[in-house]
Amino acid sequence: MRILLPGILAMAAIVVASNILVQYPLGAFLTWGAFTYPFAFLVNEITNRFDGPAAARKVVLAGFLTGIVCSFIGTQIMGEFGPLVTLRVALGSGLAFLAAQLLDIAVFNRFRQGLWWKAPLISPVISSTLDTAIFFTIAFSAMLAFLEPGVDVSWAAEPAPLLGIGPEAPFWVSLAVGDWLVKLLLAVVALLPFRLALARLAARVA
Numbered sequence: 560m561r562i563l564l565p566g567i568l569a570m571a572a573i574v575v576a577s578n579i580l581v582q583y584p585l586g587a588f589l590t591w592g593a594f595t596y597p598f599a600f601l602v603n604e605i606t607n608r609f610d611g612p613a614a615a616r617k618v619v620l621a622g623f624l625t626g627i628v629c630s631f632i633g634t635q636i637m638g639e640f641g642p643l644v645t646l647r648v649a650l651g652s653g654l655a656f657l658a659a660q661l662l663d664i665a666v667f668n669r670f671r672q673g674l675w676w677k678a679p680l681i682s683p684v685i686s687s688t689l690d691t692a693i694f695f696t697i698a699f700s701a702m703l704a705f706l707e708p709g710v711d712v713s714w715a716a717e718p719a720p721l722l723g724i725g726p727e728a729p730f731w732v733s734l735a736v737g738d739w740l741v742k743l744l745l746a747v748v749a750l751l752p753f754r755l756a757l758a759r760l761a762a763r764v765a
Contacts, residue, residue, distance in 0.1 A: 563614055566606040570622035573599045574656075578629040582643065588722060588737035597745040599656075600683040603663050605756050608671065608678075612664050619660040626656055646707045651697030659690035679753045680746060687742035691735050699731035 573595055581592030599622060607615035630652060633644025663686035670678040697703055699715035715731035722733050 563606070563610065563617055566602055566610075566614070566618040567621040569602045570599060570618050571625040573602065574622050574625045575629060578626070578633065588733050589741065593738050593741045594745070597683070597687065597742045598749065599660065600663055600686060600746070601679075601749040601752060603660055604667055604679045604682060605753060607664055607667050608753075608757070609760060612668055615664050615667075616661070619657070619664070622660070623653065623657050626653055641710065645698075645710045647703070647710065647712070648698045650706065651694040654697065655690045655694035658693055659686040662686045662689055675754065675757060676750055679750060683746040683749070684743060687746065688739065691739040691742065695731055695735035695738070699729075699734070701729070 577592040577596040577599075579592075580595055581590045583591045585591050585593070602622075603615050603619060606618045630644050630649035634642045634646075634649065636643045663682045666682035666685050667678045670681050697706070699712055701713075701716040704712070712731075715734070716729045718727045719730045719733060720726070721728045722736060
């Protein structure tokens with residue numbers, strides 16, 4: 560457990576920070592949380608690379624439990640339009656995190672023996688796509704309104720140009736696409752700290 564403590568603390572810190580920063584918009588389609596959450600995949604992958612998939616799953620579980628606590632606290636805080644965290648948001652967040660992080664572990668293992676950059680690039684691209692699809696569909700799709708009929712998210716279903724410039728789509732689709740594009744960008748950016756971590760490990764072994 561002592562070996563995993565840095566990964567657990569890093570994952571918990573990212574989850575807490577993302578749950579706080581998601582309350583602060585950045586433009587029309589993003590929040591500041593979009594720029595912190597993707598680093599959860601980096602923590603997962605570094606743990607996986609150095610300590611194996613079993614250790615990575617423990618770190619993911621710690622992040623998942625931290626997310627549950629954050630969601631519970633959010634349901635108790637009332638904002639202008641009701642609780643800061645609704646049931647749909649909590650459910651979507653938890654399921655998306657768990658499914659995507661576990662998929663990330665599986666995909667990373669599939670490519671870990673290849674070129675150093677393949678696993679840490681391919682796995683977050685695939686898992687981030689799943690993460691985005693699960694969260695935004697559960698949290699905002701009109702077809703799942705029965706999950707929490709007392710909460711009005713009709714604003715998310717209003718048709719609007721995709722990202723303000725494309726064809727019309729429900730507004731939540733623009734939120735999802737914007738979030739997904741940030742995840743893809745940060746998957747590339749995260750290659751640098753991943754490479755530095757590999758170099759540090761190589762120096763330690765030498």
